[in-house]
Amino acid sequence: MIEDSYKQRGLRNKLVKKMREKGISDERVLEAIGKVPRHAFFDAALLGHAYEDKAFPIGEGQTISQPYTVAFQTEKLLISPGDKVLEIGTGSGYQAAVLLEMGAKVYTIEYNRKLYEHTRDFLPLLGYKPYFFYGDGSKGIPAKAPYDKIIVTAGAPGVPTALTDQLVENGILIIPVGDREKQKMLRITKKNSKLVKEEFDNFAFVPLLGDQGWK
Numbered sequence: 001m002i003e004d005s006y007k008q009r010g011l012r013n014k015l016v017k018k019m020r021e022k023g024i025s026d027e028r029v030l031e032a033i034g035k036v037p038r039h040a041f042f043d044a045a046l047l048g049h050a051y052e053d054k055a056f057p058i059g060e061g062q063t064i065s066q067p068y069t070v071a072f073q074t075e076k077l078l079i080s081p082g083d084k085v086l087e088i089g090t091g092s093g094y095q096a097a098v099l100l101e102m103g104a105k106v107y108t109i110e111y112n113r114k115l116y117e118h119t120r121d122f123l124p125l126l127g128y129k130p131y132f133f134y135g136d137g138s139k140g141i142p143a144k145a146p147y148d149k150i151i152v153t154a155g156a157p158g159v160p161t162a163l164t165d166q167l168v169e170n171g172i173l174i175i176p177v178g179d180r181e182k183q184k185m186l187r188i189t190k191k192n193s194k195l196v197k198e199e200f201d202n203f204a205f206v207p208l209l210g211d212q213g214w215k
């Protein structure tokens with residue numbers, strides 16, 4: 001069992017307050033951020049930074065996303081309990097944990113084998129049990145489709161049609177799209193079989209690799 005001290009809980013409450021100040025208003029998202037022990041995802045050397053609103057290295061050149069980015073993407077997905085959600089880019093598993101706290105059924109796929117193996121073995125120890133997959137998530141997971149919601153947690157050069165094809169009617173895809181340095185957050189909703197696009201702020205993600213990502 002991971003230790004969750006009074007101090008860690010206090011820092012987490014402060015983080016939730018910060019998310020609120022930065023414009024996150026969905027109480028269920030804030031509640032989930034307030035519950036997931038982010039410090040459990042950090043190496044001992046970085047432990048003191050776990051509740052800062054910053055991205056941090058998780059090895060293999062990858063990062064655990066900034067809490068605000070996690071909260072922003074999650075809020076835009078309009079999660080309802082029971083939603084079937086596909087996450088592209090498992091990374092540390094923190095985003096998957098937030099979605100699970102909100103009652104979603106989570107399918108998560110990671111392209112880096114070491115990270116996939118690490119998170120597959122570690123996350124259930126915290127009580128978080130998504131379905132783990134290893135492979136190129138830029139193509140989605142057609143065998144498990146369709147999904148109510150899809151979240152891409154790496155920066156893409158464009159919107160992969162493989163992903164919009166795997167959404168249910170009224171399904172939502174949230175994906176950062178742009179160049180390698182900077183991406184605009186897009187929300188794509190499938191309405192009457194058409195794709196409705198909304199644009200939000202710029203973010204900076206590590207690149208989405210693979211068939212429909214960066215080569």
Ligand code: SAM
Nearest residue numbers: 064089091092094095111137138153208209210
């Ligand atoms: N969601 C993660 C978390 O909560 O820690 C953060 C993910 S990190 C910003 C982006 C992840 O996407 C990396 O772990 C990277 O290996 C992964 N990735 C990149 N291209 C991918 C692809 N085509 N399929 C699956 N994962 C991919």
